[in-house]
Amino acid sequence: MVKFSVIVPTYNSEKYITELLNSLAKQDFPKTDFEVIVVDDCSTDQTLQIVEKYRNKLNMKVSQLETNSGGPGKPRNVALRQAEGEFVLFVDSDDYINKETLKDAAAFIDEHNSDVLLIKMKGVNGRGVPQSMFKETAPEVTLLNSRIIYTLSPTKIYRTALLKDNDIYFPEELKSAEDQLFTMKAYLNANRISVLSDKAYYYATKREGEHMSSAYVSPEDFYEVMRLITLEILNADLEESHKDQILAEFLNRHFSFSRTNGFSLKVKLEDQPQWINALGDFIQAVPERVDALVLSKLRPLLHYARAKDIDNYRTVEESYRQGQYYHFDIVDGKLNIQFNEGEPFFEGIDIAKPKVKMTAFKFDNHKIVTELTLNEFMIGEGHYDVRLKLHSRNKKHTMYVPLSVNANKQYRFNIMLEDIKAYLPKEKIWDVFLEVQIGTEVFEVRVGNQRNKYAYPAETSALIHLNNDFYRLTPYFTKDFNNISLYFTAITLADSISMKLKGKNKIILTGIDRGYVFEEGIASVVLKDDMIMGMLSQTSDNEVEILLSKDIKKRDFKNIVKINTAHVTYSLNK
Numbered sequence: 001m002v003k004f005s006v007i008v009p010t011y012n013s014e015k016y017i018t019e020l021l022n023s024l025a026k027q028d029f030p031k032t033d034f035e036v037i038v039v040d041d042c043s044t045d046q047t048l049q050i051v052e053k054y055r056n057k058l059n060m061k062v063s064q065l066e067t068n069s070g071g072p073g074k075p076r077n078v079a080l081r082q083a084e085g086e087f088v089l090f091v092d093s094d095d096y097i098n099k100e101t102l103k104d105a106a107a108f109i110d111e112h113n114s115d116v117l118l119i120k121m122k123g124v125n126g127r128g129v130p131q132s133m134f135k136e137t138a139p140e141v142t143l144l145n146s147r148i149i150y151t152l153s154p155t156k157i158y159r160t161a162l163l164k165d166n167d168i169y170f171p172e173e174l175k176s177a178e179d180q181l182f183t184m185k186a187y188l189n190a191n192r193i194s195v196l197s198d199k200a201y202y203y204a205t206k207r208e209g210e211h212m213s214s215a216y217v218s219p220e221d222f223y224e225v226m227r228l229i230t231l232e233i234l235n236a237d238l239e240e241s242h243k244d245q246i247l248a249e250f251l252n253r254h255f256s257f258s259r260t261n262g263f264s265l266k267v268k269l270e271d272q273p274q275w276i277n278a279l280g281d282f283i284q285a286v287p288e289r290v291d292a293l294v295l296s297k298l299r300p301l302l303h304y305a306r307a308k309d310i311d312n313y314r315t316v317e318e319s320y321r322q323g324q325y326y327h328f329d330i331v332d333g334k335l336n337i338q339f340n341e342g343e344p345f346f347e348g349i350d351i352a353k354p355k356v357k358m359t360a361f362k363f364d365n366h367k368i369v370t371e372l373t374l375n376e377f378m379i380g381e382g383h384y385d386v387r388l389k390l391h392s393r394n395k396k397h398t399m400y401v402p403l404s405v406n407a408n409k410q411y412r413f414n415i416m417l418e419d420i421k422a423y424l425p426k427e428k429i430w431d432v433f434l435e436v437q438i439g440t441e442v443f444e445v446r447v448g449n450q451r452n453k454y455a456y457p458a459e460t461s462a463l464i465h466l467n468n469d470f471y472r473l474t475p476y477f478t479k480d481f482n483n484i485s486l487y488f489t490a491i492t493l494a495d496s497i498s499m500k501l502k503g504k505n506k507i508i509l510t511g512i513d514r515g516y517v518f519e520e521g522i523a524s525v526v527l528k529d530d531m532i533m534g535m536l537s538q539t540s541d542n543e544v545e546i547l548l549s550k551d552i553k554k555r556d557f558k559n560i561v562k563i564n565t566a567h568v569t570y571s572l573n574k
Contacts, residue, residue: 001084001085001086002032002033002034002035002059002084002085002086003029003033003034003085003086003087003102003106004029004033004034004035004085004086004087004088004089004102004105004106004157005034005035005036005037005079005082005083005084005085005087005088005089005160006024006034006035006036006037006088006089006091006102007037007039007076007079007080007083007088007089007090007091008020008036008037008038008039008079008091008092008093009039009040009041009072009075009076009079009092009093010038010039010040010041010043010047010048010051010075010093011040011041011042011043011047011068011072011075011093012043012044012045012047013043013045013047013093013094014043014045014046014047014050016093016094016205017047017050017051017093017094018050019096019205020091020093020094020095020096020097021036021050021051021054021057021058022096023096023097023098023099024036024054024058024097025054025057025058026099027097027099027100027101027102027103028099028100028102028103029102029103029106031057031058031059032059033106034059034085034102035059035060035061035083035084035085036054036058036059036060036061037060037061037079037082037083038051038060038061038062038063038079039063039064039065039075039076039078039079040062040063040064040065040075041064041065041068041069041070041071041072041074041075042064042065042066042067042068043064047093048062048064061079061082063078063082065078069172070175071172071175071176071178072092072170072179073170073171073172073174073175073178073179074170074172076090076154076170077169077170077172080160080163080164080169083160085160086159086160086161087105087109087117087157087158087159087160088157088158088160088163089101089102089105089155089156089157089158090154090155090156091155091202092155092204094205095155095202095203095204095205096203096205097201097202097203098199098200098201098202098203100199100201101119101201101202104196104198104199104201105117105119105157105196105201108194108196109157109194111139112139112140112192112194113192114139114157114159114192114193114194115158115159115162115186115190115191115192115193116156116157116158116159116162116186116187116190116192116193116194117156117157117158117193117194117195117196118133118134118148118151118156118193118194118195118196119156119157119196119201119202120134120195120196120197120198120199120200120201120202121134121155121200121201121202121203121204122200122202122203122204123203123204123205123206124203124204124205124206125205125206126206127204127205127206129204130147130150130151130153132147132150133146133147133148133150133151133195134195134197135197136195136197137195137196137197137198138194138195138197139192139194140192140193140194141193141194141195142193143187143188143246143249144242144245144246144249146195148187148193148195149187149246149249149250149253150253150257151183152179152180152183152184153179153180153183154170154179154182154183155202155204156183156186158186159190162186162189162190163186166185166189168182168185168186168189169182170182171225171228174217174221174224174225175217175221176217176221176222176225177222177225177226178225180225180229181225181228181229181232184229184232184233184250185232188232188233188236188238189236218274218278219274219275219278219279220274220278222259222278223278223279223281223282224278224281224282226254226282227281227282227285229250230247230250230282230285230286231285233246233247233250234247234285234287244287244289244290244293245293247286247290247293248290248293248294251286251290251294251298251302252294252295252298255294255295255298255301256295260279262317262321263275263279264276264310264313264314264317264318265314265317265318265321272310272314273310275310276305276308276309276310276313277308279305279308280305280306280307280308282305283302283305283306284306286302286306288306291303295350296334296348296349296350297320297349297350297352297378299346299349300316300337300339300346301313301316301317303344303346304316312339312340312343315339315340316339319337319339320378322380323377323378323379323380323381323383324380325337325338325339326338326339326340326341326343327345330351330438330439330441331347333351333441334347334348334349334350334351335348335349335350335351335378336348336349337349349378351378351379351438351441351443352376352377352378353443353445354374354375354376354377354436354443354445355374355375355376355377355445355450356372356373356374356375356434356445356446356447356450357372357373357375357450357451357452358370358371358372358447358448358450358451358452358484359371359372359373359410359451359452360452361448361451361454361455361475361484362455363462363473363475363517364462364517364518364519364520365417365462365463365464365516365517365518365519365565365567365568366416366417366418366519366566366567366568367414367415367416367417367519368414368415368417368475369412369413369414369415370388370412370413370415370432370447371410371411371412371413372410372411372413372434372447373409373410373411374386374409374411374434374436377436379438381409383438384436384437384438385403385436385437386403386411386434386435386436386437387400387401387402387403387434387435387437388400388401388402388403388413388415388432388433388434388435388447389401389432389433389434389435389444390415390420390430390431390432390433390486391430391431391433392426392427392429392430392431393427393428393429393430393431393485394427396426396427397423397426397427399420399423399430400435401413401414401415411434417462417464417473417567418567421464421466421471422466424464424466424471424473424486424488425466425471425488425490427488428487428488428489429485429486429487429488430485430486430488431446431483431485432446432447432448432483432484432485432486433445433446433447434447446481446483447483447484448477448478448482448483448484449481449482449483451484454477456475456515456517456541457515457541458476459474459476459514459515460474460475460514460515460516460517460541460542461473461474461511461514461515461516461517462516462517462518463491463493463496463497463516463518463568463570464568465568465569465570465571468571469490470490470491470492470493470496470570471488471489471490471491472487472488472489472490472491472496473486473487473488474486474487474488474489474514475487493570493571495512496511496512496513496516497509497510497511497512497516497570498510498512499560501552501554501557502545504551504552504553505547505548505549505550505551505552506545506546506547506548507525507534507545507546507548507552507557507563508543508544508545508546509543509544509545509546510542510543510544511542511543514542515540515541515542516542516544517538518536518538518544518565519536519565519566519567519568520536520537520538521535521536521565521566522534522535522536522565522566523535523536523546523563523564523565523566524563524564525546525548525552525560525563526560526561526562526563526564527556527559527560527561528559528561530556532548532549532550532552533548533549534546534547534548534549535547536565546563
C-alpha cells in the first residue's frame with residue numbers, strides 16, 4: 001500500500017494541468033510511495049495526451065468515463081474506488097501543490113494519527129480561499145472549537161478507510177455543493193481532524209472561464225444538498241447538544257457566505273418564490289430549538305424561510321441593508337425589532353460593531369483631516385450620532401472631535417491642532433476611535449485597520465509650536481492591529497530641520513531624520529532689520545520651499561530670526 005492517492009478529476013484542462021503534474025513530479029517524497037489517479041470526464045481537448053506524457057515520471061492510473069457526467073463528483077468517486085493509498089488527497093486539475101506537501105503531511109499524520117488533515121491554502125491570481133482556520137497548526141480540532149466548518153471543499157487529505165468504511169462518496173446525482181456534503185460526512189465520522197498551517201501547501205488558482213465544479217444549478221438542487229447536510233448532522237453519533245451547536249454553526253456559515261446571503265435583494269422577483277420554496281424545504285429540516293443558537297440576526301430569516309414567506313423574508317433583508325425598521329427599540333444594548341405591521345417582535349438581536357473604513361487622512365502643522373465611512377451597521381442614518389475620540393494610551397485623558405461634514409455616510413472630522421495642542425503633551429500616544437451613539441448606547445471602534453492607501457511615507461510628521469517649545473506629531477499604524485495612532489514628543493528644532501538658501505530667493509527646509517509636512521500658503525521670513533514675504537510649498541516628502549518676494553543676501557540669510565506661516569511661528573533659536 002502506498003501512502004497517498006492523489007485524485008485529480010479532469011475536464012478540458014489542457015491549459016492548466018501541466019502545472020499540477022509538474023508540482024506532483026517535483027514532490028520531495030518517494031515516487032513509489034504515492035499514486036496519481038486521473039479520471040477524465042470526456043475532455044474534448046488534449047488533456048489526456050498531456051497526462052500520458054507523465055506516465056514515466058509518476059506512478060499513474062489514468063481512465064476516462066464513457067459519457068460526460070457533468071460534474072467532478074463521479075470522476076472523484078471512480079478514482080476513490082481505485083485508490084490504494086492509505087490516504088487520499090483531492091486536487092482540482094487547475095490547481096497545484098507545494099513540493100513539500102506530501103512529505104510534511106506524511107510526517108504530521110504519522111505523528112498525530114489524523115483521519116482528516118486540512119492543509120493551508122493560498123489563492124493565486126486573485127482566487128479567494130478560506131483563511132480563518134489556518135492561523136496555526138493544530139494536531140486536533142473539532143467542529144465546535146475551530147473554524148473548519150467554514151471550509152467544506154474536498155481539497156484536503158482523508159484517511160481512505162474512513163471514507164470507504166463509512167460509505168462516504170460524492171453524491172453523483174447532485175451537481176453543486178456535493179463536496180460540502182462529502183466533507184461534512186468526513187468531519188462527522190473522523191476520530192481526529194488536524195490542521196497543518198506551517199506554509200502554503202495547496203495553491204488554488206483563478207483561471208479564465210469556469211472551474212469544473214462551478215456550473216450553475218437550480219435552487220432546488222442546491223438546497224437539497226443543504227437539507228442532506230442538516231440530516232447528516234442530526235443523525236450523527238454525537239451528543240444532542242453538540243449536534244445542535246454544529247448545526248447552528250453550519251447555518252451561520254450558510255446564511256453569511258453562501259448564495260443565500262441577500263438572495264431576495266439579488267434574484268429577480270419572478271424567481272423568488274422558487275428560491276423561498278427550496279430554501280424553506282431546507283430550513284424545515286432544522287429543529288426550531290436550534291434557532292436560539294444561531295447568530296441572533298439570522299433568527300428572523302429562519303422564521304420566515306421556514307414559513308416560506310418571501311415578502312417578509314425580503315423585508316428583513318432590506319431592513320438590515322438600510323438599517324431602517326417598521327419598529328425597533330434597544331434594551332440592554334440589544335435590538336427588539338418588528339419588521340412589518342402585525343408581525344412578531346424578534347427580541348435580543350445583537351448589534352454588531354460597525355465596520356469603519358478610513359477613506360482619507362491628511363495632516364500638516366495646522367490640522368488633521370480624516371474621512372470615515374460606516375459599513376455593515378444595523379442601524380440606519382438618522383438614528384445615531386458620531387464623533388471622533390482621541391484617547392491617551394494610558395487611558396487617563398480623552399479628547400472629542402465633533403463631526404464636521406456628513407456627505408452620504410462619508411463622515412469628515414477636522415482636528416484643529418490649535419484647539420487640542422495644549423492637551424497633547426499630557427501623553428505621548430493617542431489612539432483614534434469613532435464613537436457611534438444610539439440613545440444611551442455607545443459603540444466604540446478603532447480607526448485605520450480598514451483604509452484606502454495612506455498618502456505619506458512612514459514616520460512623516462508635523463511640527464507644532466507650543467508655549468515656546470516645539471513638538472513632533474507623528475501619525476503611525478500600530479503593530480498588532482494596524483490601527484492609526486498619534487505620537488507626540490518634544491524636539492529641538494535645530495536637530496529636526498535644516499535650512500539652506502537656494503539661489504537668491506528660495507529657502508529650503510529639509511527634515512533631518514524624517515519628512516515633515518507644512519501647511520502651504522503665505523509665509524514671512526523675519527530678519528533682524530527686515531521682513532520678507534514669501535510663498536511656502538511642499539516640494540517633496542521631506543522638503544519645503546519658501547519662494548521669497550525679493551532676493552536675500554547670504555549674510556542676511558544667516559541672520560534670520562524666525563519664519564512665520566499662517567498658523568505657526570518657527571523661532572530659529574529653538
